[in-house]
Amino acid sequence: MDLSYVLTLLVFFPVLGMVVLAFIPNTQEKTIKLVGFLATLPTLLLSLAVYFHYLAGKSLEDFSVMKHWIQFGGFGEMDKNFFAVHYELGLDGFSMIMVLLTSIIATLAAVASIHIKKEWKGYFMLFLLLEVGMLGVFAAENLILFFIFFEITLIPMFFLIGKWGYFEKERAAYSFLIYNGLGSAVLLIVIMVLFARTGTSNIDVLAQIVNNPDQQMMAPISDTMKFGLLFALLVAFGVKLPIFPLHTWMLRVHVQAPPSIVMLHSGILLKIGAFGLIRFGMGIFPEQFKTLGLLLAILGVINLLYGAFLAFVQKDFKMVLAYSSISHMGIVLIGLGAMNEAGIQGAIFQVVSHGLISALLFFLVSVFYERTDTTLLENLGGIAKGMPIAAGFLLAGAMASLGLPGMSGFVSEFMAFLGLFEEMPWVAAVGAIGIIMTAVYLLRAVLGITFGKSHREFTGITDLRKVEWVPVITLMALIVLIGVYPSVLSEPLKTTLDAIMLGLGG
């Protein structure tokens, strides 16, 4: 059976939703929201189908698609693949999980978009375009295609923040665009250098050529050059992740963007940084990457502690979550810095786990904001009285975030530290302070919101509505599933990890 069309359908289905939306009058709020939501479903179903296809023991290669697309120069007659850009999509264990995560969170964010107050049509069209971009980033098999999808995510994000955000939305949007634009400029340089030097942009082929000088048809790539390229990658994805001190744009986005978009942003877009580092950094430059272990681990610990200490003194819950994202991305770096199986697996787990958790927390933020018009800690105090269920889920989400066993956060945190303690016990020991600080700032914030005397009357506010149950339950269930039975993630990751470990040499 030919399944190669599946990925194309999966990635581009939201475009169909955009077309349908274009024909609906802007005033029909309900229809637009419904269509916007429905348009995310086929992608979700397809990615679930892919996952079950994999679970059934079949190969993910079935989904690979490759079509000749652009040919540069006159080399086509010698070798069709030389200086050619193909339209190639494909999945391995890691990217399959990311695609699945993206489609799940996109669907849930579409549900969360019920809280959007204006211009639903434009909103959902951009939303769907953003989804296409994110899916494409993970499914792309070559760097140029990756870059195109990467850029596709930037533009809708810019408008979504700038138009539907809060008070300082324009500033946040520009901040976002400038930082990420610079990041992708650096990325583009790397891609172009690699392309010009090797004549290919396929990731797997690149990984082979770059590390085998005898396969390099042009001038060989020197080690200095490789370091330079890797460093550029680190900067490009470091902006996205974000790594301290490149993080300030992300705070603004977290605070100013509408929560449903932050679900996607914090849940998926930040993860592209980690994805890129693992896929390209580790994949293409394993030897050079290995020497960066200590640097990454230290950056990770700095991120972890810096985010945690700053989250401790924030007054706005969204700011707390923003710094918490920085802190949690530190764990990704810590895992990568360890350069062993436990660490890298932990980093990937953290990518998935934080995606789910932050989506849950930001969804709850939008729930609270819709009812109380505030996200300031002091104004929200004692809300458990009026909304016990939402408050309960908030508490559960915070517990997941601070690494409570039985939830996904623990597995990733544990593995990342397990990995780092083998390699650099002292760095890890300093990082362990972060585990305590995470508990401190999250409890301070969450208990500040839910517990205590209510500072104002929350009369007449309703608890979770039926629609709102869907994202909360789904995300919570996934978080607990991964926490209790982590093999659902580790099994698909196995081949990817083996490949990475092989590249790293052991």
Next chain:
Amino acid sequence: MSGVPASAFLSLALILFCIGLYGALTKRNTVIVLVSIELMLNAVNINLVTFSKYGMMPNITGQVFALFAMSVAAAEAAVGLAILFALYRNKKSVNIDEMDAMKN
């Protein structure tokens, strides 16, 4: 014809171009500036034709290109004059110094 060296044609083209350039950069009257641009274009045309005859690989392409350039120059002159008319109606002047809408 064959007695005339290529350098003569090229010198002519150079002189024409320099006159055109001088006019385009210094004249106040926009009409004269446009005329000077035509001079420069024609200088290029002479170059093209010269090389199509005396170049390393003489062929017809240069002459075709010159014809092309002439027709495009005609179109360009038409558009340029149209813009000039529009400007004159607005500003009651064809003085190029006064046309500084691009400032800053």
Next chain:
Amino acid sequence: MENAWIIPLFPLLSFLFLLLFGKRFKESSAYVGMLLTFASLVYSLLVLFERFSSPTYKQEGVWLTIGDVQLTAGFEVNQLNALMLVIVSLVSFLVHTYSKGYMHGEERFPVFYAYLGLFTFAMLGLVLSPNLLQTYFFWELVGVGSFLLIGFYFYKDEAKAAAKKAFIMTRIGDVGLLIGMILLFWQVGSFEYDAIFAAVAAGEVAQGMITLTAILIFIGAVGKSGQFPLHTWLPDAMEGPTPVSALIHAATMVAAGVYLVAALFPLFTASDVALTTIAVIGAITAIFAASIGLVQTDIKRVLAYSTVSQLGYMMLALGSAGYVAGVFHLMTHAFFKALLFLAAGSVIHAVHTQNIEEMGGLWKKLRVTGPLFLIGTLAISGVPLFSGFFSKDEILIAAWEGGHPILFLLAVIAAFFTAFYMFRLFFMVFTGKSRSEMKNVHESPSLMTLPMIVLAVLAVVSGYVNTPWFGTFLGDWLVEGNEALGHGHVEGPAWIMIVATVVSLAGIYLSWLIYGKKSLSRNWLGAQTLYKVLYNKYYIDEFYSMTIVKVTKGFSHFLRYIDTYLVEGIVLGVTAFVQTLGRLGAKLQTGQVQTYSAVAFIGLAILMVIFALTGGYL
């Protein structure tokens, strides 16, 4: 025993069921919880009896694969686990029953039972764990159960603060445990208890590493068991409902630290430094908490400090290589302290205050609670023939034999203090005249008194399973087949028992003189400074908030300053630089087309000159 894994699942079922459908059941959700914990209890008893006759049973499956390493999850039934299973499920069942009466009329009744179910699940899971990772897993979950129940009255600011404090303080310990466990993993290559003990016994782990990991793991136990200096959360945890205090903060969870040290005993015995550390911390905690308990006026706080002190006792026993003594006291303490808390709850239920200064003369009004409380008090004070006497005696012998005369002395003084403050509590609450208006004081319903009676019986008889007179059945059984745990019974000089008796009776007598007969002044401490220091718990809380909390806050604010001014400043600087450059560039834009073209032409000319001079290469 093959089905022992089902024991924790009953309370888990109770938790999930009540969380989902609790609202519909209202107060009858208590029956759901009671029924399911009763099932656990029955099963635990079956397992215990089966364990008497059959060897340790262990079963595991793969939980997570990391490269070549497989982390497993499973369960193990050995002597210690089987005993703990019964203690936990029994106390939990009794507390479930008791709470039906105590929590009557509470709006969030089903939630309370759901939380109880969660906690019981986690605690049972903890004691069944065959490896460190799983232990840590449930270790954290019991912490959450405790956190949720302390914060049950979430609208009270004190409850909020106490819950937060409990979680964070224990978390500090947990990080120690986590680090210790991971370090041990890289030494041994496994989290399995068996593998760790085998590696330690075979000398595969360096001595320094054993000491380091043992102490780190002990830090986890310090946090959980409220040992000095991480003890401050436990008295504050009394903000939770009283049955919770009985279950979690007296009988089971706080004993988890002691349990952990006991479960990893072969690791600790491999390092003298670690053992001494445990003994010293235990002794310090015992005397330190007991001295605070002397002057507290809140009935639950007195009991809380007594719990801390008794846990210190257990640690002292373990640190002196008295495995049996520690576990034995863990068991008897679970019964009599749960009894005391439930009885205290019954008193609070009757008089609606926790301040013992406002109580008095309740003996006649609470005809059931009074004698039950007295039994608990006698047991904890170590009066002969009650369970506490035997277990305390074991500990004193262990401390003496362990060769720490100073620690032994501290333990004896702590025993004196214990007898004194427990009877102070008893006399102030039950004898004399009521010191405030008490209306409608009535005995609690039988639903509440029955569990107390069961516990009272156990508080008396549970000591007889391990006595120097009638045989040391428990001790022999506990160490059976495991050399590393030491002997089932340690012979000690007979005078220790006499000393223990005399000391506790002296404490009771002194207490009677002051608070019963009132022939001595109540201001026995004389010096007001000492009283103040004790009453304010040695100002430890204040010390922490002045130092650690302040430093953390200060550092955070400092970082915020950095973030907003330095990092953001650099960003703004770059923006400003680009903008200035742009403005300068904009100045060149005169709008004169001819100037532009002239510049372009000159630029071209210069380029061509350079081109000509360099011969085509730049």
